[in-house]
Each structure stands twice: as structure tokens, then as C-alpha cells.
Amino acid sequence: METQVKAPKKQKTRMQIRKSVERRRFAIQAVFTILTNSYIVGFIRGTIYQGKLKYICVPGMNCYSCPGALGSCPIGALQAVFNQGNYTNSWLDPKSGSVIAQPLYWFAFYVIGFIMLFGALCGRLVCAFLCPFGLIQDLLYKIPLPKKMKIKSFPHDKPFRYLKYVLLVVFVIVLPLLYESNPFFCKYICPSGMLIGGIPLMTYGSVIGNTAAQTGTGITSWAEAGGLTVLKMCILGAIIILSIITYRPFCKYVCPLGAIYSFFNKISLYRYTVDESKCTHCGACNHACRMGVDITKTPNALECIRCGDCKAACPHGAICSGFGIKKKQDPASDVNKGSAA
């Protein structure tokens, strides 16, 4: 009797595993971005969605002035609430006879509640999977350049990484609290608003018709562009060029939302773990990381966006991640069992 010899199952190489992890992440990013920006009418008519879904804050940097946006940007919403901290409820105190004034909102409970919810669940996992501006930067980084010009992460850039915390405190919290109706980060810095809000709306305005009714609140066309537009276009241009050269410069140096989520990395439900009994300190994970994190030293570093590249690169299956104590076995471990990685 003839015995059938089964052909050995072809093992995936390390590169194939990394590619498939990256493809899966890209698919999730794309689906989430499309779902949360699916107000087609906005794109057709050059308007924005004005329904009740905008009560809800989305997890990532998704401008609420994008024609397709269904939810609210947490950083824009935070500034909007802090801007109202200036409007005061005032009354006459009968005892002292003096007028007592109290800011309307001294703390942005609602918006911070949303940010805490996303942060406590998954920290900067939001950055890798659920942020449209992260996706845009990922796509820009895919644009080919001569190898010498691609720099995963600028060396000795650590001091510049603190810039995002300064911007968070100054432009998102302090200045909007001091000056009403002035969302400083949106107004003077945010390239996301310019890219997915400003450019399409001003362009639609000029193409579809220059009436306030058509665009919602009187935004008309590029004819309204002034010094601020030039400033924000310059920042956007710089971010685009830098994103082609290096991986996610906005996330590394500028984003105040990433800055907030970074504090949750160490305490969120979703965490990374390095199994020291398996780790040989070969450096493969460190080499794979485009955010400049050495996960073997700091598994839940502030800068880690939980992209999973290091996990896919580890030839020993030493890096695990997940919501529970028993971590999901990482894809590298099946290579461990005899692949040609």
C-alpha cells in the first residue's frame, strides 16, 4: 500500500510575517478611518456633518471640520471646553456683598473622560490602529526615497520628543483657558485640520459655489486665505516632507493627543511584555522599531505606539502583548518552531 507523504507546511519567513502584520494593521487603520469619516454628503457638497454623533469623541486626531467626519476630535473638543472656562457664571454674594465669578467649566470632564476611556483601555494602541493622521503619515513614509535619505528615527532626538508635552500644556490647556474662543493648537499648529478640513472645504467652496449656505458657516474659498493659512500650510508642508523622510514626525514631536496617551502606556489594560527567559538580546526588535524604542528595556515606553513591528521581528517569540495576563502568543513564535527566519 502506498503511503502518502505530506509535504511539510511551508513556514513563513520573518519578512513575510512582518509584512502580514503590517498589512493587517493597515487594513484596520483604513476601515476605522473610512467608518469614522463616512459622511459622503459632506464630500459631495463641501459641508460638514452636523448630527448628534458629534457628541462622541473619536479616539484619534480626526478633525471635526473634515467633510466626512462623524465624531469629534478630542483635542479640538478639549480646547473648545477650556475656551469656555473664561465665560463666567457670576452672582452677588449676600454675605460679603461682592460679586463672585466662577468659570463655566473649570475642568473638561466629558472630553477627558473619553480620552481616559481610550487611554485606560489601550494607551497608544490608538496611535497605531485608530488614528487617521497616523495612517496618513504611515502612507507618506511608504513613498520611496534613496535608502540614505530614509531615517527611521533621527538620532539624539530625545529633547525634541518633549516638544509635544510643551505644546499640550501651552497650546491645548493654558492658552485656551486664558483666552476665550481661541483654540490655539487648532488655529496656529494643527496640520491635520488643514489637510483634512481646510484644503477640501476651501477647495469645495471655490468649486461648488461661494455661498455661505453651501458651506455651512460662510467659509468660501481660497480667496479667504491669509497669513494664518500660509502658516498652517507651511507647517503641513514641513510635516509632509518630514513624514516621507522619517517615520511619523508629527506623532513623535508634535501631537498633544499622543502625548496624553503616552502616559497611559504603563497603566493601560493593553500592555506589552518581554519574556526574559526567551529574549537573547539579539536586537532584532530594536532594529525593527521605527519609533526609536528599545522594548527590551522599556516594554511600555511613552513613545511606543503598539504597532507590533518588534513583536513580529523577534525570532524567539519573546515579546507578547494583550489585555490579559496570559498574553496572546505572538506571530514570531510559530517561526520559532522551525522556520527559516
Next chain:
Amino acid sequence: MKNKSNSNIVLRYLIPALLLTCAVGFIIYGIFDGEVNAVLSKATALCRECVGIG
């Protein structure tokens, strides 16, 4: 398995659980406080600052 993080199971779950509870509490408080309306009104009126002409 000797891990570099999450050695303490209680803290591993207690801190996120506390934060999640606070988060839900904050959101509910924000709804009753009217803060939610500040968010909606800003998000549904086209923001001139976002689009770079404000």
C-alpha cells in the same frame, strides 16, 4: 515566566479598572453638566481655526 512588567496582578487590573470607572463617571458628569453641548456646538459649526482662516 519572568516578565519585565505586570508582575503585580492586582495593580495590573486595579489601576485600569479605576481609570475606566473614573472615565465613565466623568463622561456622565459632563453630560449632566452641559459640557457635552459645548463639544457638539463646536464640532457642528464649521471651525475657522481648524481650516486655517480663523
